Amino acid sequence: MYIEYRNGVVVVLEKHRLFFDHANVRGDGLRLVSHAHSDHTPTRLYSDTVMTPETREIASVVRPLLGEPNLKRINEIIRMDSVKIKLLNAGHVLGSSQFFVESSYGSMLYTGDINTYDTVISKHADIIESDVLVVEATYGSPSYSFPPREEVYGGIVRWILECIKNGQIPAFKTYSIGKSQEIIKLINSATKLPVVTGPTVSKVCEVYGRCGIRLDFIPAKKREGMEVLNRGECVYVDSVRGTLPVEKPVKWALATGWALKYRFNNYDRAFPLSSHADFRGIVDFIQQVNPRKVYTIHGYTETLAKELRKRGVDAIPLD
Template sequence: MLTHGHGDHARVGMGRYHTSAAGLPILQWRLGEQEYHVHEYGEVFTLGDTRVSLHPAGHVLGSAQVRIESGGEVWVVSGDYKRQADPTCAPFEVVRCDTFITEATFGLPIYRWPSTREVAHDIAQWREHCAARGETAILYCYALGKAQRVLAELQPFVDRPVLLHGAIAAGVDVYRSAGIALADTLPVIDPEGKAVRKTTDFAGELVIAPPSAAGSAWLRRFRHAQHGFASGWMRLRGNRRRRNMDRGFVVSDHADWPGLLQTIRETGARRVIATHGDTEALVRVLNESGVAAETLRTQYGEDD
């Protein structure tokens, strides 16, 4: 039962996969051809004597919460989710339940997200600042979800194509095929391995690349550049310094602290199980407020 296509939630070797219809292209891109069982959001299907349905999680394209009903009890597994508006995926749907298994990637009060539209404007201004200095603005984003969201939000603020690393371009193609409107883009290198630009001067351009490209030989073509990172972790300046970034832009595809508390309250859950990330603070606050809460340890976690 897949909540979305990020590598810590979707892996080859599971035999069969239940997914949302919107998430199928992502899984085909990430996992290839598998035995997929595809469901529309809200469609009820049965596994044994259990009624199951998938509901939008607002994390990335096709992301889903899993509602499980059995023996008169309703459980909801949130998967990764966010409450901020995102033009690239269906918004989070509150699903009432008895037990709510919630992620807590950013489960500390310091994590509060600014408007993504305002952050996109800041990114565009940063590019202009770099252009005035004869520099390239290289922005690191995760290849699934974050990069596409940034490109969607940049549309009102850019008047030239954004250049893409090949790993980013693949995900952008999947989103465009799903009808998601994004800023115009060009690959830095075309599929045949040739540079798209005849000149090697990338001054004034905005380039989006995955974090794995930082410090790689691929960057040598950009003679003078500033480096920025788009992530919820950039809320802490120390994270930006440790990554040796010139700029940090706070954009997250996970719920912030107010979003976590809002969601838990709206589900009406009597019991909450927190997993992934900063669970201890969230569990403590919930228990103090009268909600029975505990932590579930998992093997994998996700960067943002």
């Protein structure tokens, strides 16, 4: 097996080439796309581009996609001669998948972005034993240890209620894919407040709804959305921070794992809510996968590899 990082992970197995999250790669091979975030999804899709139907749906409402991919569901298997590839849940956003590859070289797991914790809207990443592991290292430094999710959820709900009590509109700027829907689901289950959404967040929420995840939200572009905003007893969720045409004061919060380390002075609050695993989550995950070789990609690749070597795991950064 040959592996390298070239704008994405490239793996060569016998006569087959596998491209993982490789933006608009040219050449023959199977293109495996783990999820709909734009740094992982190409804009040109081919019959040998593999992704879940949810990833296709979400990606296409966020930006125009050309071509039709080969749609595979979580737990489906692709066979090419003696190579077998299974899609596994990654727990990161709707439709996100890991790829588990078995061949005459043994097994390899490519995680893409993973969340190793359950959320109000998703199940934690599947775990499977594998000889080789290619794992993301976004928060792969011991300085990133997220508080229990229930604690973060509690902080978000308390802040929302406090804003409402003070006559302010609580607003969240957060990723349109994944995090927005988690926050909306949390507000739907913990409060009776209506949620008004910005344009991209609304489109992604509609895809979640079509895929069976019910979210109560009102797009701001609808007359009802503006009326609710003007009344003021609501929460606003958007992927960009703009000026809302309302009289009541608006308080802005961020929801990001980076809130653990950085100060966001232009925001009233920042909550450490992430769709990725933190350091402990990644290390626990790796120990359960029990690989003989680990390649780290994205983020704290050097730090995570070093921490793994300290724990007796053979690990090196790939990018």
